[in-house]
Amino acid sequence: MADELEPLGRSSEMKANNHVVIIGGGPGGLAAAKTLARKGVSVTIIDENPDLGGQYYRRRTKGTTELVGDYRVDGTHLISSVKKLGCTILTDSYVWGISNDKRSLLVENSLLGKSTRVNFDFLIVASGGHEIQYPFTNWQSTKVMTPGMLSRLVTVDAIEPNGRRAILVGSGPFLLAVTSHLIDSGVVVDGVFELTRPYRLTVFSMLAVFFPAKCAQFLHYRFKLFSNGVKLTQGSRLRSVQDSYDGITATFDKRSGGEQVVVESQLLGVGYGFKPNSEVLEILNVERGESTSFGHFYPRVDRYGRTSQQNVFAIGEVSGIEGFKSAMVGGVLSGQRILRDIKGVKGFASMYVTLVHYLRSIYEELFAKFLKKLYRIDLEDFPLLDPEVLLCRCEGVYASELDGVLSQCESDMAYVKAETRIGMGLCQGRMCGTALGIIVKKKYPKSISPGFSIRIPFRPVAIGSIIALESEENRDYIDG
Ligand SMILES: Cc1cc2nc3c(=O)[nH]c(=O)nc-3n(C[C@H](O)[C@H](O)[C@H](O)COP(=O)(O)OP(=O)(O)OC[C@H]3O[C@@H](n4cnc5c(N)ncnc54)[C@H](O)[C@@H]3O)c2cc1C
Structure with missing residues (x-):
């Protein structure tokens, strides 16, 4: 405080x-x-x-x-x-x-x-x-998006969901809220895959009874999933997505037992919180x-x-x-x-x-x-990336390009950025920044708070707009 x-x-x-x-x-x-x-x-x-x-x-x-x-x-x-x-x-x-x-x-x-x-x-x-993303094979597919975007398409933009199927992947209570929005909008949800295991009955999870309104909301979501035949799987890690003729095939590693699960659907929403x-x-x-x-x-x-x-x-x-x-x-x-x-x-x-x-x-x-x-995610929950995984979508940098650079710089994210151009594109590391931080931290557990340092402008802006701001005569002020 x-x-x-x-x-x-x-x-x-x-x-x-x-x-x-x-x-x-x-x-x-x-x-x-x-x-x-x-x-x-x-x-x-x-x-x-x-x-x-x-x-x-x-x-x-x-x-x-x-x-x-x-x-x-x-x-x-x-x-x-x-x-x-x-x-x-x-x-x-x-x-x-x-x-x-x-x-x-x-x-x-x-x-x-x-x-x-x-x-x-x-x-x-x-x-x-x-929303936080973590890369996997073919995450750049147009059929892959964040749960928030998936929800927005069918609720706010009211895009016709008929015949649409989707799976929700990642972690957090937000997955349940989005699943509920999708069901209400007529989307068939082929499964919800939670990375962690928050829905087991443990002494800690029972503390939820101290939040009765939130508990009721959770039970409402859980009942909606159940009554619509949506399976909620815990402890599964998304490995890859393949595009098929009219949809996707997603492959998950089950974290206990190591077996693989393959699910077919049309769209995939993936996110690990905010x-x-x-x-x-x-x-x-x-x-x-x-x-x-x-x-x-x-x-x-x-x-x-x-x-x-x-x-x-x-x-x-x-x-x-x-x-x-x-x-x-x-x-x-x-x-x-x-x-x-x-x-x-x-x-x-x-x-x-x-x-x-x-x-x-x-x-x-x-x-x-x-x-x-309850939804605590550890670094081991995320797999190391296969070399062919695209890490920075804006600048087209693949995971394989990281290896040599990381061994030279240890945990210096600025060096990695300068050498590879990761995080230098339009989104300025919004998509890849967290993932790179996880990879660096997995490799160098003692590194402190990896992350790109913030610079002005936070996002690319028109150069003319900056120049005009510097010129006295064009300077506008909005004041109280
Ligand atoms: C699809 C979806 C469904 C959700 N459903 C639920 C739900 O059922 N229940 C629930 O409790 N929560 C839900 N949430 C979460 C909820 O929306 C957020 O917790 C809430 O909106 C946070 O409010 P906020 O005012 O902090 O920020 P936001 O609502 O995120 O508003 C922040 C605004 O600031 C703008 N902004 C950010 N940076 C800048 C900048 N530099 N310059 C100018 N503008 C900027 C953003 O574009 C945004 O418009 C949902 C979220 C999503 C995406």
Whole structure:
């Protein structure tokens, strides 16, 4: 937990502005924006997508909505209330860096190809996370995607699922949620393959009874799988996928007994949980929280989402606690804390809201810790890659190219990057970074926190956009 921080210690001009900028228009960012804007605080929300909503409340396009109706109506209400409260909303806008004085964000509008500086007095980073992949033979097949993308195709984009079959592979409770979404959308699920063994009845797994609502949700998913004849297999490791005429053949190693299982289907969703979109926090030198088995960067935050940097908050999935409800709890608490800094403690209602959300966040954190232990993945759970496996899809680097380089550099990821170009492509290591970290760690167990270091721009942006930002006359500011 971060130490108690001083209230605003900036110039009087800044105190007068109290402009709050929120990166990410998902459930966390929206809840924070609503909490602040309804009390008259000036709020700007920046999101790279065409509309607000983030992962959970992702919007259907206008055409799809007209055709099949709205999706997650509570999200529609939340987004429209935030819009009505007069927040400045920058969509199609990606935060690719921070100014040298660390007081403004560098933001590119992808439609205009133009960058802007957005000043902030308070910054709430609610940038969520993205799904973790681990390569296997032919993972570049167009029939292979993440569970989130598979779910999005059939739910948000409402792509006709008739005749579609799929298998879900990886680890985490998210696989069950996605399986449930797929079944509801008419997809036939040919099996769920969990890498670990969380569903055995053990003394530890019985602690789930202390989270009755979550238990009920799990039983609901489990019953849905059962009643739709979906087999849930634990302890299976995906080895390879072969494309067939109208689908795929996936081969798994059963970790106990070593036998192989072959399953045919049409699509495959594979993911091993989430990696935080932590670039902004890392570049701001926010202190790191507890280390995780993948070595991902999670910030050290207190219950209000305050980081070690003054006036910088991190909430929702980027702070390590998954699920849309916990993101919203974090959003409300960070909003309440900023209101307290700006306006002082006011009224019983505000204290009551804070207390309820505070208690709720303790509950969510305990549950997150329980899940982390239940689905614990170890390095041995991942196989070493066969030489012909494509490791970096953007730059076309194969696993075989790693051998010589790794023996020269030990665990220096920057060296591996420079020598092989792994992680230098469009996605900047989003797809391959975790996998490379696992491979390096398996080879050099004593290496500390392997991972690519974060550089500005976080993602490729138009060069003209950066040049224009440097020219005084074209310099735009969005300020509170
Ligand atoms: C398909 C799917 C189904 C899910 N189902 C469930 C479920 O049933 N129950 C549940 O509890 N959870 C579910 N989840 C998880 C849930 O969506 C997340 O826990 C929740 O959305 C996290 O909220 P957040 O506000 O922290 O981040 P997000 O919702 O991830 O929002 C973050 C936003 O920030 C944007 N962003 C990130 N970096 C930048 C940047 N540099 N510049 C600009 N914008 C940026 C992202 O594009 C995104 O729009 C699901 C997730 C997916 C993908």
